[in-house]
Amino acid sequence: MSESKLKELRSDINELNELLNLAKRKKVQDILSLEIRKLETEWINLKENETSSVTPMDVGPVPTTSASAPVQNKRYQIKINGYGWDQSEKYIKVFVTLKNVHNIPKAQVFCKLTERSMELHVDNLENKDYLLVINNLLEPINIEDSHWKQKTDMVVIFLAKARPNVSWSHMIAIEKKFEDQRNNRFKPDESDKKDPQDSIMDMMRKMYETGDDEMKRMISKAMYESQHKKKTDVVDL
Structure with missing residues (x-):
C-alpha cells in the first residue's frame, strides 16, 4: 500500500514540476511551488515510515530481577x-x-x-x-x-x-530511470495541441477543490489577478 502511495506522490510531484516550468505568472508559480513542497514532505515522511530506522537491540544477557544485577544498556x-x-x-x-x-x-x-x-x-x-x-x-x-x-x-x-x-x-x-522519464515528459509532443495555460488552470482547479483554506485563498487571488490582467490588456488595446 505504501509503495503504491509513494509512486502516486512521485507522479503528482513530477507533473506539478512540469506545470511549474510552463507557468508564467509569479503567483501561479508560488502556488505550484507550495504544493510541490507539501507533496515532497509527505513523500519523505512516508518513505521514512516505510523504512523505520530505529529498532531496539539488546546487548548482553537479559537483565534479571535481582536487585544486585547490573542494568543492561540497549x-x-x-x-x-x-x-x-x-x-x-x-x-x-x-x-x-x-x-x-x-x-x-x-x-x-x-x-x-x-x-x-x-x-x-x-x-x-x-x-x-x-x-x-x-x-x-x-x-x-x-x-x-x-x-x-x-x-x-x-x-x-x-x-x-x-x-x-x-x-x-x-x-x-532507479535515479537514472526517474531522470530519463522526467526528461522525456518535458519533450514537446507535437500531437498535443492543448494550451499549456489550460493545463495549469485545470490543475489549479483540482488543487482548489482538495486544498485547505490557505491554498484556496491563494488560488482565488491568483485567478482574480489573472482575469483582471486580461481585462486591463483589452482596455489598453
Whole structure:
C-alpha cells in the first residue's frame, strides 16, 4: 500500500514540476511551488515510515530481577539515509558523516559488498549501531579492489569501478530511470495541441477543490489577478 502511495506522490510531484516550468505568472508559480513542497514532505515522511530506522537491540544477557544485577544498556540500530558521493576514473567514493566515528576500533566499521550493492555497518558508536544500504548500483563494482577508511567524523567507501573510466551519471539505476522519464515528459509532443495555460488552470482547479483554506485563498487571488490582467490588456488595446 505504501509503495503504491509513494509512486502516486512521485507522479503528482513530477507533473506539478512540469506545470511549474510552463507557468508564467509569479503567483501561479508560488502556488505550484507550495504544493510541490507539501507533496515532497509527505513523500519523505512516508518513505521514512516505510523504512523505520530505529529498532531496539539488546546487548548482553537479559537483565534479571535481582536487585544486585547490573542494568543492561540497549543498543539501537539506526538506518542512514543521507550520504554524499563523487567519482574518479577508478572509484566511486561514498562519504558518510558520523560524529566521532574515528574514535572507535576499525573492526567496528566494515562493509558488505556485492557487484551491485553495498552495506556500511558501524557498530557500537556511542551505544548505537549505524547501517547504510545502497542497492541497485548504476554500474557493477569490483569487490576485491574496493575498500573503506575512517576519517575525522566520516567514513569514506571506495567502490572500485568494474569498468574504469566509465562515468556514472547517477549512483543508483532507479535515479537514472526517474531522470530519463522526467526528461522525456518535458519533450514537446507535437500531437498535443492543448494550451499549456489550460493545463495549469485545470490543475489549479483540482488543487482548489482538495486544498485547505490557505491554498484556496491563494488560488482565488491568483485567478482574480489573472482575469483582471486580461481585462486591463483589452482596455489598453
